Amino acid sequence: MSSARSRTVLVGFLGAIVREQGGWMPIAAAVELLEQFGLDESSVRTGVFRLKKRGWLASETVQGVRGYRLTPHALDVLAAGDEVIWHLRTPADLADGWCVVSVSVPESARAKRQQLRSHLASLGFGNVGTAVWIAPARQLAAAERAIEELELVNHCAVFVGRYAFGQDLESILRRSWDLSGLEKSYRDFLERYQALDASLAASSDVAPLEGREAFVTYLGVIEDWRRLPFRDPGLPRDLLGPDWPAAEAGALFERLVSRLAGPALAHSARLWPTPAA
Numbered sequence: 001m002s003s004a005r006s007r008t009v010l011v012g013f014l015g016a017i018v019r020e021q022g023g024w025m026p027i028a029a030a031v032e033l034l035e036q037f038g039l040d041e042s043s044v045r046t047g048v049f050r051l052k053k054r055g056w057l058a059s060e061t062v063q064g065v066r067g068y069r070l071t072p073h074a075l076d077v078l079a080a081g082d083e084v085i086w087h088l089r090t091p092a093d094l095a096d097g098w099c100v101v102s103v104s105v106p107e108s109a110r111a112k113r114q115q116l117r118s119h120l121a122s123l124g125f126g127n128v129g130t131a132v133w134i135a136p137a138r139q140l141a142a143a144e145r146a147i148e149e150l151e152l153v154n155h156c157a158v159f160v161g162r163y164a165f166g167q168d169l170e171s172i173l174r175r176s177w178d179l180s181g182l183e184k185s186y187r188d189f190l191e192r193y194q195a196l197d198a199s200l201a202a203s204s205d206v207a208p209l210e211g212r213e214a215f216v217t218y219l220g221v222i223e224d225w226r227r228l229p230f231r232d233p234g235l236p237r238d239l240l241g242p243d244w245p246a247a248e249a250g251a252l253f254e255r256l257v258s259r260l261a262g263p264a265l266a267h268s269a270r271l272w273p274t275p276a277a
Helices: 003-021 027-037 041-053 072-085 107-122 137-149 169-176 179-202 211-225 227-231 246-269
Strands: 024-026 057-062 065-070 098-103 126-129 132-136 156-161
Touching: 003 024, 003 027, 003 041, 003 065, 003 072, 003 211, 003 246, 024 027, 024 057, 027 041, 027 065, 027 211, 041 057, 065 072, 072 227, 098 107, 098 137, 107 137, 126 169, 132 137, 137 156, 169 179, 179 211, 179 227, 179 246, 211 227, 211 246
Parallel strands: none
Antiparallel strands: 024 065, 057 065, 098 132, 098 156, 126 132
């Protein structure tokens, strides 16, 4: 497993498991559980070390067991991610118009320019042309915050308005975002997990998955899903067609999470210290 994928798995584990167990984890439990998912001990410990350096984790011993607690910074970042990961962006209203950001950052501030590009992309902006970004108009406040935080106000021009005429709007949007790739990813998610969803629904009176299998499946569902909402700008459905698969995939994800979370958390909880009497 690549280092980048190991990092995303660890972050998903912190949000879906550790936070739900009170925000603290025994390091031995983290290693054991993530080894079940396919990470090796070295990757887990390296990932934990890097997150500690970034201010996500603080060393803390509980009942004589070494571990790490999520910091307020980590909790804030995870909470911000929740707004996207656990809830699809509501489709924008075409009548509300568009927010257009024109960026002119000098080469001497190249690092900040790249940071702004990453911020805008994560906010759902598409690259419509050289240094020009577009998103539904509702993203104006988010773009303003990102630009101000990077102190690039004097290097950006931001406009809000409606599409008037010219090139076909749908074609422009498909050039600005990889909508074909996103649609394929949603359909791949549906294909991968529809059989599991049917199996879980048919076994509603009993626990169809338990223990390690439930934990690994739960973390896998989250890992396969969590990247998709960040790539989805929530464009008006008028421009995407009636068979756009985002809503169907999102509903599937929510059903899987609701059915797997309990047994997955129960499996992980057995590795946490028993609370002192």
